[in-house]
Amino acid sequence: MRIEQIRQSLSDIGAKDCHIDRVFRAWTQGFPLDRGTRKQASADFLPLALRQALPRLEEALAGLARIRSEHPGEDGSARLLVELADGQLVESVLLPREGVCVSSQVGCAVGCTFCMTGRDGLLRQLSSGEMVAQVVLARRQRPVRRVVFMGMGEPSHNIDNVLEAINLLGTAGCLGHKNLVFSTVGDLRVFERLPQQRVIPALAISLHSTRAELRAELLPRAPRIDPAELVGLAEDYARRTGYPIQYQWTLIDGVNDSQEEIDGIVRLLSGKYAIMNLIPYNTTEALAYRRPAIEKVTAMTRELHARGVRTTVRNSAGQDVDGGCGQLRSRLEAGDSEKPLRPLLRKNLPLLPNDSGLE
Ligand code: SAH
Ligand code: SF4
Numbered sequence: 543m544r545i546e547q548i549r550q551s552l553s554d555i556g557a558k559d560c561h562i563d564r565v566f567r568a569w570t571q572g573f574p575l576d577r578g579t580r581k582q583a584s585a586d587f588l589p590l591a592l593r594q595a596l597p598r599l600e601e602a603l604a605g606l607a608r609i610r611s612e613h614p615g616e617d618g619s620a621r622l623l624v625e626l627a628d629g630q631l632v633e634s635v636l637l638p639r640e641g642v643c644v645s646s647q648v649g650c651a652v653g654c655t656f657c658m659t660g661r662d663g664l665l666r667q668l669s670s671g672e673m674v675a676q677v678v679l680a681r682r683q684r685p686v687r688r689v690v691f692m693g694m695g696e697p698s699h700n701i702d703n704v705l706e707a708i709n710l711l712g713t714a715g716c717l718g719h720k721n722l723v724f725s726t727v728g729d730l731r732v733f734e735r736l737p738q739q740r741v742i743p744a745l746a747i748s749l750h751s752t753r754a755e756l757r758a759e760l761l762p763r764a765p766r767i768d769p770a771e772l773v774g775l776a777e778d779y780a781r782r783t784g785y786p787i788q789y790q791w792t793l794i795d796g797v798n799d800s801q802e803e804i805d806g807i808v809r810l811l812s813g814k815y816a817i818m819n820l821i822p823y824n825t826t827e828a829l830a831y832r833r834p835a836i837e838k839v840t841a842m843t844r845e846l847h848a849r850g851v852r853t854t855v856r857n858s859a860g861q862d863v864d865g866g867c868g869q870l871r872s873r874l875e876a877g878d879s880e881k882p883l884r885p886l887l888r889k890n891l892p893l894l895p896n897d898s899g900l901e
Contacts (some may be wrong), residue, residue, distance in 0.1 A: 543604060543671040545706050545763050548599070557592045563714060564588065565596070570674060570715035572681030575600050607675035617857075622679065626672055630665065632677040640681035641688040644673055646704050647695025652727055652763045656749075656794060656823065659694040668695070670706035677711060678873050688721040692746065698729035707738055714742030720744045720785045727764040728772045739783055746788040746819075747776050750807025751798045760797070773810045780815040787816040793839060794823045796831040804845055812850035819856045 547565075550694045552562045564587065577598045580586035584593065610625040618638040624645075627633055632645035650657070673691075680686050687896040689711055691697045697704040704724065711717045725746035726732050736742060751757040752769045767775075775786045789811065793799055811818060820843060823833040834842075839855055846853040 543602065543669055544703065545670045545674065548671065550598075552592065552595070555595055556589055556593045561588050561592055565592070565599075566710060566714035567716075569678060570681075570710060571602060575603075578899075603671070603675065603678075604814075606672050608678055609679060620683075622676075624676060624679065626668070632668065634680060634693060636680055636684055637688070637690075639688075640685050641690060642677055642686050643690045643692045644676040645693030645695050646673060646691055646697045646700050649820050650695050651699060652696050652761055654727075654761050654764075656760065656792060656829060658826060658828065660829075661826045664695075664699070667700045667703060670703040670710070673713070674701065674710055677715065686833050687717065687718060688723070690723040690725060690745075691744070692723070692725040696727060696729075697724050698726045698732050701731055701735055705735065708743050709739065709741045712743075720783075723788065725788075725790065727761050728767050728775075729765050730767070730775075733775045733779060735781065742783055744783070744785040744788070745776060745779055746790055747772065748790045748792070749773075750790070750792055752803055752810055756798065769806075770810060773814065773816075777814050779818070787814070789816055789818045790821060792821045792823055793817060793842075794836055794839075795834040797831065799834045799838060799842060804842060804849075807846060807851055808849045816852070818846060818851050818853040820853060821856050821858060879898035 549562055552565065557565075564579075564584070565575050566717075568575050576588070576593060577583040578587065588596075590890070605627050607624050607626060610623045610631065613621040613623075615621065620636040622634045622636065623631055624634050624649075631646045632648055634645060635643040637643060646668055647664060647666070648668065649662050650660045652662040653660040653663065676693075677686060677689055691704060691708075708722050708724070712719050712722055719741050720743075722741065722743040723746050724736065724743045725748065726731070727748050732745070736745070749757075749769060749772070750760055754766075756770050757769060758766060780787045791798070791807075807818060820839060822836075822839055823831055825831070825833055833839075843853050843855055
């Protein structure tokens with residue numbers, strides 16, 4: 543269900559924009575649809591035909607996304623396995639410090655070699671309603687101030703729905719625009735479309751390598767934009783919007799943690815309006831990649847800092863409960879759900895406060 547379809551169906555029964563906005567405000571903030579305001583009960587404001595339609599709408603919206611299971615992490619995060627109306631499963635993550643990470647697709651066509659989500663290709667797009675519904679589920683559990691589109695899927699491959707969701711969250715949902723984060727491997731459509739929106743989100747770019755050939759190997763179906771060109775486009779976006787770019791670098795032992803890459807990052811990012819987030823690889827049994835030793839991560843962070851690149855280390859939230867993108871779903875699909883979730887990592891590994899979300 544797209545948000546525009548919901549708007550249209552309410553308009554068809556005689557609701558005016560102000561009525562529809564009231565219903566959307568209640569929904570996106572996690573309240574019953576007929577909540578009204580402090581000063582005005584909904585019965586004194588919403589037309590009768592709309593009030594009569596609300597119970598059915600409430601039920602339909604609740605059916606968009608339901609929590610199938612919840613896996614609290616040790617860091618204050620919680621991974622939610624979310625079931626959509628057709629039985630498909632996606633992951634949302636409640637992040638520490640009032641954030642939520644939502645999915646935009648079931649599966650993903652980019653097929654990054656290190657990511658569980660990309661393993662089966664794209665299964666289907668999520669509607670804008672299904673994305674907002676994940677935020678609503680989160681808001682019913684905790685306050686939410688920040689929404690990152692960093693769950694399953696590549697937002698640029700479902701850009702109309704993602705932008706529709708962002709638009710509603712940044713208006714009726716009362717979220718600050720810079721607290722809505724669009725995470726992408728980089729696609730020209732992103733740089734064309736996002737600046738034209740009423741609600742302009744912050745941008746996270748998954749870079750992972752400064753070497754074009756290695757990047758093409760790791761992200762096989764990402765658009766072939768040269769890393770230097772990608773950084774140039776992103777820098778324009780950052781200057782236009784006033785929000786720094788959050789670069790993401792999933793750090794894999796022996797793959798993209800070399801001195802050559804450090805030099806490449808310095809060459810591309812020093813002096814840029816940007817933050818480099820190193821995300822030590824969240825190891826999964828299904829793939830042969832490993833995370834680098836903690837000493838190596840620390841040394842890399844220090845060197846980047848010293849050479850003028852603002853760098854943080856972020857651990858994927860809830861990594862003790864299969865925190866990597868798509869890992870929880872893939873385990874369930876493999877029929878493994880009854881097994882207690884096994885801690886994947888030794889404790890005390892995080893370098894900095896654990897937080898895969900963005901400031
Ligand atoms: N498709 C978008 C958004 C979803 S993926 C994108 O790629 O930006 C969000 C981030 O999760 C990406 O930066 C990806 O590199 C990272 N990621 C995926 N699997 C991971 C794993 N096992 N360990 C650490 N980071 C992972
Ligand atoms: Fe898709 Fe992002 Fe996973 Fe790559 S890292 S396969 S783009 S979800």
